[in-house]
Amino acid sequence: MFDVAKVKSDFPILSREINGKKLSYLDNAATSQKPQVVIDAINNFYKNHNANVHRGVHTLSEEATAMYEEAREKVARFINARHPEEIIFTKGTTEAVNLVAYSWGRKNIKKGDTIAVTEIEHHSNIIPWQILAKEKNANLKVLSIDEEGFVTGSLQGLKPKIVAVSHASNVLGTIQEIKDISREAHLEGALVFVDGAQAVPHMKVDVLSLDCDFYAFSGHKMLSPMGIGVLYVKKEILENMEPYQVGGGMIKEVFFDRATYADIPGRFEAGTPNVSGAVGLGAGIDYLNRIGMENISEHEVGLLNYSLAKLNLVPGLKTYGPTDVKRRTGLIAFTLEGIHPHDLASVLDTEGVAIRSGHHCTMPLHNKLKIPATARASFYLYNTKEDVDALLYGIEKAERILKR
Amino acid sequence: MDIYREELMDHFKNPRNYKKLPTPTKSVHESNPLCGDMIDLEVLVENGVIKDIGFSGAGCAISIASASILTEKVKGMRVKDAKKITKMEVAQSVNPDLTISRVKCATLSLSALHKALV
Numbered sequence: 263m264f265d266v267a268k269v270k271s272d273f274p275i276l277s278r279e280i281n282g283k284k285l286s287y288l289d290n291a292a293t294s295q296k297p298q299v300v301i302d303a304i305n306n307f308y309k310n311h312n313a314n315v316h317r318g319v320h321t322l323s324e325e326a327t328a329m330y331e332e333a334r335e336k337v338a339r340f341i342n343a344r345h346p347e348e349i350i351f352t353k354g355t356t357e358a359v360n361l362v363a364y365s366w367g368r369k370n371i372k373k374g375d376t377i378a379v380t381e382i383e384h385h386s387n388i389i390p391w392q393i394l395a396k397e398k399n400a401n402l403k404v405l406s407i408d409e410e411g412f413v414t415g416s417l418q419g420l421k422p423k424i425v426a427v428s429h430a431s432n433v434l435g436t437i438q439e440i441k442d443i444s445r446e447a448h449l450e451g452a453l454v455f456v457d458g459a460q461a462v463p464h465m466k467v468d469v470l471s472l473d474c475d476f477y478a479f480s481g482h483k484m485l486s487p488m489g490i491g492v493l494y495v496k497k498e499i500l501e502n503m504e505p506y507q508v509g510g511g512m513i514k515e516v517f518f519d520r521a522t523y524a525d526i527p528g529r530f531e532a533g534t535p536n537v538s539g540a541v542g543l544g545a546g547i548d549y550l551n552r553i554g555m556e557n558i559s560e561h562e563v564g565l566l567n568y569s570l571a572k573l574n575l576v577p578g579l580k581t582y583g584p585t586d587v588k589r590r591t592g593l594i595a596f597t598l599e600g601i602h603p604h605d606l607a608s609v610l611d612t613e614g615v616a617i618r619s620g621h622h623c624t625m626p627l628h629n630k631l632k633i634p635a636t637a638r639a640s641f642y643l644y645n646t647k648e649d650v651d652a653l654l655y656g657i658e659k660a661e662r663i664l665k666r
Numbered sequence: 667m668d669i670y671r672e673e674l675m676d677h678f679k680n681p682r683n684y685k686k687l688p689t690p691t692k693s694v695h696e697s698n699p700l701c702g703d704m705i706d707l708e709v710l711v712e713n714g715v716i717k718d719i720g721f722s723g724a725g726c727a728i729s730i731a732s733a734s735i736l737t738e739k740v741k742g743m744r745v746k747d748a749k750k751i752t753k754m755e756v757a758q759s760v761n762p763d764l765t766i767s768r769v770k771c772a773t774l775s776l777s778a779l780h781k782a783l784v
Contacts, residue, residue: 602726604701604771608669620701634702634724663670664727666679 270644272297283614286649291640303545307538333544342468350530354491355459356386358478361506363390375400376422385623387457410584411436422452429461434583435590444473464591466555486546490539507532562592569650593640603637610656677731685720696778707778732760733775
């Protein structure tokens with residue numbers, strides 16, 4: 263394991279006070295905090311190496327290009343992709359889903375085809391497919407989930423063209439058995455798109471062993487800057503995909519009546535890319551590697567065990583998600599009888615505890631659970647039992663103020 | 667910051683005008699998609715005056731308390747005056763310390779009222 267106090271001291275923001283109280287940051291599923299090394303990496307890029315990437319022959323441009331491409335290699339190694347060119351930098355997971363739905367989807371989805379999503383998906387892994395289905399007169403099939411959030415709907419006989427599923431849920435924490443889903447999907451002749459935004463920050467992800475065709479995630483949830491994300495696509499699929507956005511940087515030759523496009527991955531990165539973001543992501547990955555993803559998972563399981571045991575003792579409090587903590591990431595969505603999650607979050611804020619409240623961009627899932635909103639505490643490597651204790655104290659305080 | 671003052675909590679725990687009207691002249695439903703709060707508001711308007719008003723619904727303490735405060739304030743008021751009430755006034759009357767994200771909760775009942783008085 264690792265020294266959590268030492269880790270905590272690497273994150274300047276965590277020493278901040280909020281409303282006169284020590285900050286307990288439990289909103290990591292929304293975005294994570296950044297360690298000094300990531301802040302320094304961005305700073306260093308702009309201070310010493312800033313230039314536009316690719317094609318420039320001057321020193322700074324070559325340095326910036328090397329840093330950008332080194333970040334791509336780090337990402338590829340981190341998720342065990344076979345080739346760095348299978349990694350496309352995007353703004354984030356949302357842009358990655360949109361890219362696939364637009365580029366792969368428009369070419370490959372025809373009238374009457376089936377696109378499969380699941381009940382647990384984040385809005386960003388529903389709407390791009392919904393629009394694609396409407397545009398192409400295709401069917402959007404919604405696979406059902408069980409109480410704990412695991413996909414139970416079968417693909418057998420559905421013959422979908424693509425299956426879009428999240429690796430880990432942003433509300434229930436449920437970690438799907440992607441390997442099984444991939445096997446089943448491939449037997450049906452479908453490709454598999456995985457939204458890994460809530461998985462990559464918290465566990466070791468190996469795209470080869472998952473055998474998915476597309477995998478997307480965001481930098482900002484894994485200690486890295488906002489505005490940088492990743493789309494992994496198997497090389498043989500990516501090579502046959504049309505551009506998503508077009509413009510500079512993604513072409514080979516341009517005439518007024520035609521253009522030829524750059525090879526992968528440049529074909530999918532039109533315009534000046536977010537180089538400092540990529541460099542920051544590289545630094546974030548280095549940091550995570552030093553701690554070890556297995557250690558981070560284990561740390562979160564410890565916090566889950568500790569907090570679930572305590573939360574489940576609070577009268578009127580209901581937690582959601584898998585009972586087996588090994589099959590969920592370090593977050594807990596819950597409701598408290600008679601207290602609206604927004605009020606709870608406001609009271610917790612007065613105690614320096616940051617949690618999220620609402621439907622967390624999963625209205626269909628909340629409809630299924632028959633609740634309008636939940637409160638969600640989400641952990642990361644720098645959280646401690648003291649943070650959980652502050653949460654519990656805040657819950658008691660909310661009950662004192664708000665119980666009717 | 668103390669947005670849950672005692673007076674406000676009294677409006678939340680014992681909301682005024684939390685009722686259905688027997689003969690409303692207008693009923694509206696308003697919701698806040700961000701948090702799932704919803705309110706049903708009914709008014710009885712006679713000769714340009716809000717004779718009676720009632721609300722029901724589910725929501726956070728801020729939205730319930732603000733509906734209670736607002737309905738109390740506009741009962742007996744002329745429609746043309748009630749139409750002039752601004753979001754800022756409501757937020758101020760609920761609690762001047764409300765943060766931006768909570769102002770939305772406090773003004774849900776006002777949106778419903780404006781709809782009802784169209």
